[in-house]
Amino acid sequence: MPPSLVERLDAIEDLPTIPHTMQAVLSSLDSAASSADKLEEIIREDPVLTAKVLKIANSAAYGAGTEISSLSRAIVVIGFDEVRNIVIGLSLSGIFCDDLGFEEFDAVDIWLHSIGVATCAKMIGQEVDGLDPEEMFTVGMLHDLGRILFCLYFPDELRDLIATIQDDDASLTEAEDQYGLAHTEIGAYLAYRWQLGTFMVNVIRFHHHPHKAGDHAKAAAAINLADAITVQLQIGWKGLGQPPKIMVPKILGLDSAKIKQIAKKLHGEKEQIMDGWSSVINA
Numbered sequence: 001m002p003p004s005l006v007e008r009l010d011a012i013e014d015l016p017t018i019p020h021t022m023q024a025v026l027s028s029l030d031s032a033a034s035s036a037d038k039l040e041e042i043i044r045e046d047p048v049l050t051a052k053v054l055k056i057a058n059s060a061a062y063g064a065g066t067e068i069s070s071l072s073r074a075i076v077v078i079g080f081d082e083v084r085n086i087v088i089g090l091s092l093s094g095i096f097c098d099d100l101g102f103e104e105f106d107a108v109d110i111w112l113h114s115i116g117v118a119t120c121a122k123m124i125g126q127e128v129d130g131l132d133p134e135e136m137f138t139v140g141m142l143h144d145l146g147r148i149l150f151c152l153y154f155p156d157e158l159r160d161l162i163a164t165i166q167d168d169d170a171s172l173t174e175a176e177d178q179y180g181l182a183h184t185e186i187g188a189y190l191a192y193r194w195q196l197g198t199f200m201v202n203v204i205r206f207h208h209h210p211h212k213a214g215d216h217a218k219a220a221a222a223i224n225l226a227d228a229i230t231v232q233l234q235i236g237w238k239g240l241g242q243p244p245k246i247m248v249p250k251i252l253g254l255d256s257a258k259i260k261q262i263a264k265k266l267h268g269e270k271e272q273i274m275d276g277w278s279s280v281i282n283a
């Protein structure tokens with residue numbers, strides 16, 4: 001990362017801190033005491049969060065013929081991992097649901113995009129050896145946090161950059177590379193500040209250039225693929241400039257039939273993501 005960028009980011013005094021709930025959930029996973037009881041305890045501390053979790057859990061379980069009215073029931077019906085992922089997604093909503101000052105970048109759309117990418121990355125994680133599906137969900141939720149910071153702290157540069165895309169018919173990633181300021185670097189810096197560890201930092205940093213991610217190339221390739229599928233299915237933010245190409249990174253070992261199957265599965269969840277999650281924003 002260019003030292004000048006690090007200096008500029010270091011100087012920002014109101015950089016978002018890691019949401020308390022997210023930190024609590026992530027650190028409870030590190031310990032052997034990770035359990036449904038612990039998760040329930042974390043959620044229960046916050047009645048608004050509890051209500052939102054139940055609302056999304058009910059929309060996820062729609063059709064199961066059962067009403068979910070308690071956290072313990074949610075864990076039984078949709079599963080511990082699903083409930084935890086809902087909490088991780090919701091814990092970031094405060095950061096995502098701000099006015100960013102750009103019509104090209106709507107925070108809620110980027111949040112929904114992140115939920116789409118996280119959901120798809122989890123699906124890819126279930127198909128590819130060596131990836132942890134739940135870890136993929138978390139990094140999917142975080143992968144574009146740098147976009148939010150880009151809008152909030154580098155608005156002049158972003159306006160310049162948007163103009164170059166319109167002139168050159170380039171993709172946003174290409175334009176950022178040429179411009180020398182990328183949401184991936186900014187996001188990786190935030191993950192570093194939040195002490196999320198090398199895996200998260202690297203995957204966020206290289207999610208548009210997975211081949212540079214070293215030991216984490218597989219996970220970065222999974223996010224790259226999930227990102228392209230999510231944009232193509234128009235779940236949340238629709239991108240800017242040329243759409244990302246759907247690459248079938250060899251490293252994932254997925255054939256095109258498998259990729260189509262994953263895209264179809266994500267398409268099946270589109271409505272739940274768009275309606276279920278949006279419904280809690282102004283609740």
Ligand SMILES: [Fe+2]
Pocket residue numbers: 143144183207208227
């Ligand atoms: Fe990105």
Ligand SMILES: [Fe+2]
Pocket residue numbers: 113117143144227
């Ligand atoms: Fe993305």
